[in-house]
Ligand code: FES
């Protein structure tokens with residue numbers, strides 16, 4: 344029927360639950376819909392930890408989808424997130440990625456906004472429209488919720504409260520990555536661009552870890568006991584013990600691999616919240632990876648590293664050395680993931696489906712039972728993605 | 740003010756040449772040979788350096804770490820990362836005397852890379868080296884070389900020291 348042509352789906356999803364069409368990584372037409380349904384839809388997106396903007400006036404710029412935003416620590420101690428746009432004619436208010444200001448002045452016509460987002464000054468306002476009221480021209484604020492000092496935003500009023508959205512299987516280990524109580528200190532960033540589609544970046548799995556990461560074998564890391572937990576809305580929690588051997592023959596300075604630990608924390612926690620943020624605590628590294636897709640191709644990742652306020656000097660030094668050398672775009676362990684991101688993108692420019700095998704018992708059923716080294720933990724997030732995007736499955 | 744001899748400057752330039760040639764040839768033992776036993780190497784984003792954040796991209800804060808950097812490049816990562824050819828361009832911008840036989844130097848650098856699969860060339864990063872150099876027995880070596888990169892967002896993963 345010709346008049347239904349507009350309704351034609353961009354993509355038909357394979358009927359098997361363990362298959363993902365490779366085109367999903369390559370079709371640029373999906374991006375506007377992803378923006379609307381995911382980035383501006385009913386999802387929470389982490390933007391800033393209080394430790395990144397610890398003082399009144401501190402701000403951090405970020406992006407939500409294609410929308411520039413910034414988080415500010417107010418005079419009242421409250422952290423708010425605003426659209427990065429003047430409420431007059433739209434000029435961007437902050438241009439640095441971070442800094443400290445007493446107020447936000449727009450350079451164009453010098454409208455002035457407080458740290459709390461109120462319009463406090465606008466020159467020559469007697470000549471404005473008769474019913475002009477400063478109160479109606481405060482900065483556009485986003486809905487924000489905090490958890491252990493980490494602040495998340497959503498564009499929708501319908502998004503469930505943050506803890507409900509994440510579920511206990513996710514927020515409990517997240518609290519441990521955030522030091523238990525969120526009392527963290529920022530020790531710096533590693534920022535990098537990966538040249539793949541954002542969904543390839545966050546499709547990393549439990550199957551690859553002992554296989555891709557040659558470092559694990561070379562360093563004789565024993566894969567300790569572990570598990571994965573998946574939620575229906577696509578959040579994945581991965582936890583395992585790490586047993587670093589007493590002696591690492593490959594390295595002259597194995598202290599870089601020490602696991603000093605605090606309390607009973609396991610060696611490795613990796614969390615991935617839908618759609619694309621990774622949180623990790625490998626050994627003593629506390630890491631949040633803010634990720635910003637640059638359209639359908641390319642994703643900018645900001646690895647933020649933290650120490651805990653109670654750490655002694657030795658622990659701080661240890662966390663700095665470990666974080667600088669094991670993770671990130673040059674890290675002994677994670678560089679291999681980075682290499683896969685661009686190779687997977689190249690390979691996905693071919694027809695057909697990517698097929699998940701490890702841990703899949705029934706191709707026609709979605710399972711939430713996932714073992715430590717399964718790749719099937721990614722399937723609930725793909726199912727969540729498919730539903731949000733409105734793709735129909737092929738007929739059985 | 741101590742006057743800096745032409746000889747010292749020549750040695751500082753030569754050490755830098757040895758360093759960048761080692762990297763462009765991916766001769767890691769030759770890279771290691773540019774450092775002395777107190778040697779340290781750091782590859783850090785300008786943003787972190789300016790804001791006093793210690794996190795680096797690479798942080799080799801003792802000679803053993805420098806040795807392990809060689810191991811990492813040569814043995815550990817070689818089969819899972821894609822090779823790229825670098826070309827380092829540097830320019831000496833300042834030399835001062837620190838104390839007896841030790842000099843502080845700064846170089847600007849830009850590093851291009853050519854991927855072996857596409858053969859396309861792009862800029863990897865731009866920044867400056869901040870060096871502490873020991874000159875004794877007519878040979879120069881790094882006590883400390885910091886590559887502070889203005890390219891705060893790296894365009895790709897970086898497999899080799901800069
Ligand atoms: S656009 Fe900001 S004051 Fe006019």
Ligand SMILES: [Fe+2]
Nearest residue numbers: 547552677680
């Ligand atoms: Fe990995």
